[in-house]
Amino acid sequence: MKRLIIIPVKDEKDTLSLLIRDIKRRHKDIYDILVINDNTEDITLPGSIIIINNKRNLGKGCSIRKGFGFALANDYDYVIMMDADGEHETKYLQEFSDKIESKTKCDLVLGKRKKLRSGKRKAFSNFTGVWMGLLGYNNVDYYCGYKAISSELLRKMILKSRRYEIEIEILLEALKNKANYKTVLINLDYRKSQMKLGDFVAINLFFDVWVLRNKTFISKNYSLFKYIILITAAMIGLFASYLMSFFLSGGKQNRK
Numbered sequence: 101m102k103r104l105i106i107i108p109v110k111d112e113k114d115t116l117s118l119l120i121r122d123i124k125r126r127h128k129d130i131y132d133i134l135v136i137n138d139n140t141e142d143i144t145l146p147g148s149i150i151i152i153n154n155k156r157n158l159g160k161g162c163s164i165r166k167g168f169g170f171a172l173a174n175d176y177d178y179v180i181m182m183d184a185d186g187e188h189e190t191k192y193l194q195e196f197s198d199k200i201e202s203k204t205k206c207d208l209v210l211g212k213r214k215k216l217r218s219g220k221r222k223a224f225s226n227f228t229g230v231w232m233g234l235l236g237y238n239n240v241d242y243y244c245g246y247k248a249i250s251s252e253l254l255r256k257m258i259l260k261s262r263r264y265e266i267e268i269e270i271l272l273e274a275l276k277n278k279a280n281y282k283t284v285l286i287n288l289d290y291r292k293s294q295m296k297l298g299d300f301v302a303i304n305l306f307f308d309v310w311v312l313r314n315k316t317f318i319s320k321n322y323s324l325f326k327y328i329i330l331i332t333a334a335m336i337g338l339f340a341s342y343l344m345s346f347f348l349s350g351g352k353q354n355r356k
């Protein structure tokens with residue numbers, strides 16, 4: 101079995117070093133580790149760590165997609181995504197592996213935080229839950245970056261997102277591919293997030309565009325009621341997100 105841990109990093113070299121040391125201490129050589137560095141200078145890591153340095157900041161989503169490409173090109177059986185800021189404890193790795201390697205078929209293992217960081221995060225997650233719930237994802241932690249994905253599923257998913265939208269894009273693509281998922285309950289050691297208001301808007305925009313692009317899939321697999329609700333909400337959301345992005349960018353949006 102070939103296992104790869106993918107860690108995207110931006111400006112978190114100290115916590116990254118601690119995380120890598122901890123993975124090695126607890127799990128010796130069970131996992132290969134790939135770091136995708138988005139422009140953090142002076143990262144020195146042990147020689148056994150594979151590192152891809154992006155020439156400029158590409159975003160978490162682009163970095164993770166590079167990691168998936170690497171995993172497929174190098175015949176890994178599955179990947180585990182972890183954040184570099186120390187929020188994801190290595191003690192749960194075994195459970196992710198056990199679940200994705202188990203004989204009862206499962207292509208996706210999702211971390212589920214016992215508690216969310218703030219009221220704002222909870223509200224955003226509940227809002228996402230309304231729409232994702234209609235699609236069948238109930239009781240899931242939509243934005244937890246701690247996940248395991250089989251290469252079989254990775255091969256089928258078409259992923260395009262650049263930044264934090266990657267988390268829900270993985271869920272949506274897994275849904276389209278009828279992948280089974282399991283969850284791992286985790287405690288989180290919260291760190292300061294790099295997410296900005298614009299990232300939340302981008303996530304909403306991404307979801308709305310996905311729904312509209314996949315209306316045939318939705319009409320074939322869900323009731324007419326759900327179809328109408330999702331498409332109407334996506335159109336309203338699209339309009340609202342464009343307005344928000346326009347104001348957030350000081351009116352400069354789409355003038356390029």
Ligand SMILES: Nc1nc2c(ncn2[C@@H]2O[C@H](COP(=O)(O)OP(=O)(O)O)[C@@H](O)[C@H]2O)c(=O)[nH]1
Binds near residue numbers: 110158163183
């Ligand atoms: N490669 C790369 N990694 C990023 C970028 N932005 C965030 N990350 C990493 O993604 C992980 C999660 O980011 P964070 O802002 O903590 O998100 P949150 O925990 O969901 O609030 C961290 O390990 C970051 O270093 C980026 O632009 N490029």
Ligand SMILES: [Mg+2]
Binds near residue numbers: 185187
């Ligand atoms: Mg974080």
